[in-house]
Amino acid sequence: MRLARKGPVGAEIPAVVTQDGTLDARPVTPDFDARFFGSGGLDRLAAAVAAGGLPLLEDDETLRVGSPVARPGAIVCVGMNYAAHAAESGATPPEIPIIFLKTPNTVVGPFDDVQIPRGSTRTDWEVELGIVIGTRASYLGSPEEALSHVAGFVLANDLSEREFQLDVSGGQWSKGKCCPGFSPLGPWLVTPDELDHRALGLRSWVNGEPRQDSSTADQIFDVATVVHHLSQYLALDPGDVILTGTPEGVALSGRFPYLSAGDVVEVEIDGLGRQRQQMVAFDRARA
Known part of the structure; x- marks a missing residue:
């Protein structure tokens, strides 16, 4: 997976970059931080991507990359x-x-x-x-x-x-x-x-x-x-x-x-x- 954070400084949105577009990861986690990595977050995120459970991130192309x-x-x-x-x-x-x-x-x-x-x-x-x-x-x-x-x-x-x-x-x-x-x-x-x-x-x-x-x-x-x-x-x-x-x-x-x-x-x-x-x-x- 390719993980990214998009949006203004201090208000970045966790996302997954795929061939079909950038997916909003907020249904799985509020951020890619210590709690996410230390609690099996990558496995949960991969499962959500595979299941098609994440929506596309709106206005992805206009957002700052954090x-x-x-x-x-x-x-x-x-x-x-x-x-x-x-x-x-x-x-x-x-x-x-x-x-x-x-x-x-x-x-x-x-x-x-x-x-x-x-x-x-x-x-x-x-x-x-x-x-x-x-x-x-x-x-x-x-x-x-x-x-x-x-x-x-x-x-x-x-x-x-x-x-x-x-x-x-x-x-x-x-x-x-x-x-x-x-x-x-x-x-x-x-x-x-x-x-x-x-x-x-x-x-x-x-x-x-x-x-x-x-x-x-x-x-x-x-x-x-x-x-x-x-x-x-x-x-x-x-x-x-x-x-x-x-x-x-x-x-x-x-x-x-x-x-x-x-x-x-x-x-x-x-x-x-x-x-x-x-x-x-x-x-x-x-x-």
């Missing part, structure tokens, strides 16, 4: 998970996953405008595969067990402010990762039965010019390893999101300019859709 996951309890990120990106960042590939956190209030829709943070000169893009947790994962016994805890996958742009992240961070990356709007997700959550997450092409563009072009097959730590590893150190709850790292081709490499107001960033992953963000100047009233 994040396909309502505000997660946690966004856990893996850094330096592609060897070439580690190299362009001046680091050696890690031997164990490096993690950092983003605040849940950074989540926005895949086509929402994103402000350049106040005083920023080093705002960067990062196309990433996101994992959505379906059932609580804590102290899992093996990577093979981990995949049964995955509800689906999403496209993400892990936007970053490199000065905040590296120069004034105090050694913790999250300061450069948590600016408002820095976690666009979507347009869909795709359930694991619909795609092979092990070899998905992922790409990015700035103002129509190619930046990143790689495959999840080049990850140092694959999805199962990441979920299993994280579960040894923290509990992953239903609806939590894991961002699995970005390939080479970001501005931090020194090969491309950083983002500024007016720039358009596009990111894409095979089977997970495409995003487009217009970068806009800082406005205190919107911060």
Whole structure:
């Protein structure tokens, strides 16, 4: 299934995107949130779709596209998970996953405008595969067990402010990762039965010019390893999101300019859709 949320910020409608149209999922759930994922919601939703029990979503084409996951309890990120990106960042590939956190209030829709943070000169893009947790994962016994805890996958742009992240961070990356709007997700959550997450092409563009072009097959730590590893150190709850790292081709490499107001960033992953963000100047009233 492809799950989406459509409508104004704070009033998104849960929906299922099918070949025959977009279905309104409200007869099954008020939202795609922790309660939905943790209570067998995906199974109930699939049964309703198969039975023809969901109506078409009215005015679907005119509605804003929101994040396909309502505000997660946690966004856990893996850094330096592609060897070439580690190299362009001046680091050696890690031997164990490096993690950092983003605040849940950074989540926005895949086509929402994103402000350049106040005083920023080093705002960067990062196309990433996101994992959505379906059932609580804590102290899992093996990577093979981990995949049964995955509800689906999403496209993400892990936007970053490199000065905040590296120069004034105090050694913790999250300061450069948590600016408002820095976690666009979507347009869909795709359930694991619909795609092979092990070899998905992922790409990015700035103002129509190619930046990143790689495959999840080049990850140092694959999805199962990441979920299993994280579960040894923290509990992953239903609806939590894991961002699995970005390939080479970001501005931090020194090969491309950083983002500024007016720039358009596009990111894409095979089977997970495409995003487009217009970068806009800082406005205190919107911060």
